[in-house]
Amino acid sequence: MKKEYLYSPGPTTVPPEALSVMGAPMFHHRTARFRALFGEVVEGLKRVLQTGNDVLVFAASGTGAMDGSVANVCSLGDRVIMVNGGKFGERWGQIGRAYGLDVDEIMLEWGTGVTPAQIKEHLTDQVKAVYIQLCETSTAVATDVQGIAEVVGKTDAILVVDAISGLLCDELLTDQWGVDIVVAGSQKGLMIPPGLAAVAVSKKAWGLVKKAALPRYYFDFVKHKKSVDKNDTPYTPAVSLIRALRETLALVEAEGRDTMLANAAKYAKAVRAGMEALGLKLFSQSPSNAVTAVLMPEGADGAEFIKILRDKLGVTFASGQEALKGKIFRIATMGYLNDFDVLTAVAAVEHVLRAMNVSFTPGAAVRAAQELLVG
Numbered sequence: 168m169k170k171e172y173l174y175s176p177g178p179t180t181v182p183p184e185a186l187s188v189m190g191a192p193m194f195h196h197r198t199a200r201f202r203a204l205f206g207e208v209v210e211g212l213k214r215v216l217q218t219g220n221d222v223l224v225f226a227a228s229g230t231g232a233m234d235g236s237v238a239n240v241c242s243l244g245d246r247v248i249m250v251n252g253g254k255f256g257e258r259w260g261q262i263g264r265a266y267g268l269d270v271d272e273i274m275l276e277w278g279t280g281v282t283p284a285q286i287k288e289h290l291t292d293q294v295k296a297v298y299i300q301l302c303e304t305s306t307a308v309a310t311d312v313q314g315i316a317e318v319v320g321k322t323d324a325i326l327v328v329d330a331i332s333g334l335l336c337d338e339l340l341t342d343q344w345g346v347d348i349v350v351a352g353s354q355k356g357l358m359i360p361p362g363l364a365a366v367a368v369s370k371k372a373w374g375l376v377k378k379a380a381l382p383r384y385y386f387d388f389v390k391h392k393k394s395v396d397k398n399d400t401p402y403t404p405a406v407s408l409i410r411a412l413r414e415t416l417a418l419v420e421a422e423g424r425d426t427m428l429a430n431a432a433k434y435a436k437a438v439r440a441g442m443e444a445l446g447l448k449l450f451s452q453s454p455s456n457a458v459t460a461v462l463m464p465e466g467a468d469g470a471e472f473i474k475i476l477r478d479k480l481g482v483t484f485a486s487g488q489e490a491l492k493g494k495i496f497r498i499a500t501m502g503y504l505n506d507f508d509v510l511t512a513v514a515a516v517e518h519v520l521r522a523m524n525v526s527f528t529p530g531a532a533v534r535a536a537q538e539l540l541v542g
């Protein structure tokens with residue numbers, strides 16, 4: 168018998184409330200019934216994103232919304248700042264260059280985050296937009312979005328934040344901090360399967376959209392706004408996913424957004440304490456609450472570790488990407504999770520390291536995590 172324990176930084180575990188509605192009979196989307204559903208979901212997303220700005224929803228994985236956040240605000244040759252501290256920051260640069268932008272790419276040492284001072288140094292009058300991650304998932308680094316928003320807010324440039332993995336784990340106050348575009352995806356903190364993406368767009372960003380000349384079609388923000396203003400979508404929406412999202416947004420509401428954030432902080436802290444109790448080192452120098460990256464102990468093969476976890480225990484952790492392949496493993500603490508799930512994750516690490524003959528004090532990780540969880 169196999170049981171799934173999903174600790175990957177997307178997809179995350181989908182709660183039963185959301186799973187069950189996805190199996191309900193299909194209904195047509197050009198109906199009052201759909202508009203009521205969609206209107207409710209968009210309002211719920213606004214509360215999660217802490218914004219009164221327009222929120223647009225796409226049937227796409229998160230990258231679709233990243234693509235749209237470039238294509239809708241820039242023109243050919245525009246200067247943009249894109250922060251590359253890992254795989255997802257690298258993606259900003261790839262999208263920017265694919266559209267023929269003049270990309271000022273800030274390359275970071277993996278494991279570190281960009282500082283407001285660094286952004287300030289690169290900001291010139293020519294810069295149209297600054298692109299960052301709330302959490303760079305590949306390195307488990309959380310970014311000082313508030314500090315960066317303060318710097319960018321003093322200029323004509325807009326700030327675009329990929330919050331796909333950080334959402335509901337690392338704090339993000341869109342309107343209060345003055346973030347112009349926030350990108351969200353469905354399969355992480357929002358706790359539903361992959362396939363939905365969303366953006367929140369500020370007035371300042373709409374000002375750029377009006378002048379932007381890059382080609383776009385499916386992710387055309389203006390077209391989506393016209394529809395969403397009538398609780399509708401320009402193309403066929405992913406009805407099943409939107410239904411599921413209504414359920415998870417209700418769960419977030421019931422739990423409380425602040426409680427979700429506090430829990431993610433507590434869980435990530437417990438995971439970090441557990442790993443350090445085993446003598447393992449953490450990779451991120453400014454750890455996110457969404458995911459924890461842990462260096463494999465000397466001489467132990469990360470790929471084998473991940474494989475044993477998955478095949479023998481049904482536990483999914485993420486491996487490292489690129490140069491970190493086999494060198495780190497990543498444990499997500501996003502979404503549908505409780506104290507016991509966290510203990511399971513750290514116990515699984517002990518279980519497999521033991522099988523791999525790594526020496527440590529048995530029970531040390533569970534004990535350290537439990538101490539923080541029980542309080």
Ligand SMILES: *Cc1c(COP(=O)(O)O)cnc(C)c1O
Nearest residue numbers: 177228229230255304331332352
């Ligand atoms: C998961 C993720 C994405 C989106 O990836 P998709 O595969 O397109 O859903 C983008 N940015 C970050 C930081 C992510 O963690």
